Amino acid sequence: MKKKIALVSGAAGAMRAACARRLHRDGFQLALMDRNAETLECVAQEIGGGTSHWTLDQTDETAVRKAVAEVEERVGPIHALVNTIGWTEGTRFVDETSDYWRKVVEINYMAALYITHAVLPGMIERQAGKIVYITSDAAKVGTGGEAVYAGAKAAEAAFAKSIARENARYNINVNCTAPGPTDSPLMREVKEQNPEMILRMTKLVPFRRLAQPEEQADVVSFLVSEDARWITGQVISTSGGLTMN
């Protein structure tokens, strides 16, 4: 039987690499995208199994459309989109510039729109698809030091709910995970800039530790599976109980 195809955007990140490995184990044929060519290449090689990859800046709409078209042409129809890119620095809003805000919104929100707009028409035509966005629990409860990031992730979650409503009639499920503090290079960067912030964050997690990237990937794996066919428009906290509503 032909394998289903999953596109994982931002696959060089810790969480995304874990998602890619997990989806490969689940039997997906993978297409990976990230702007970090070197790490992306390593992840694709490590996974093997004909995993293909595209190096691009996902805030470049034209590049995203071109790459998605190439995936569909060379690899095949995309059944699952896992949009995982994200970026922030641990800074206080009053100290930031509007250039920084624009960058945060481009990466954490606009990039999700670009890739979804490119992938969705094919899913609608085939009347099948799964979309998962990795947002953040910061979108639900806010995080000091990540104000604009939290706002952009909240926008991504609200967008996901809306396209879930628009596309359920085409048998397309759209959901989000909302990770809490997870061990990753992004987290290590924030820790360097603002160690107190990480300490504060882990204190709020009932398990009192950071999540491992694989624990995030397990939930993504479920959401793109047929077991989750009756779940859409949900933002599932994967944060060890950081938020509970």
Ligand SMILES: NC(=O)c1ccc[n+]([C@@H]2O[C@H](COP(=O)([O-])OP(=O)(O)OC[C@H]3O[C@@H](n4cnc5c(N)ncnc54)[C@H](O)[C@@H]3O)[C@@H](O)[C@H]2O)c1
């Ligand atoms: N790590 C955490 O504690 C945490 C908590 C909550 C939410 N999240 C979210 O989870 C997701 C995964 O985070 P992570 O910790 O694995 O991050 P990470 O820092 O390990 O990876 C970031 C990846 O995104 C890629 N990227 C950034 N901007 C890009 C762009 N414009 N175009 C293409 N690729 C780009 C980078 O090259 C890198 O590979 C992100 O959306 C993040 O916001 C992370």
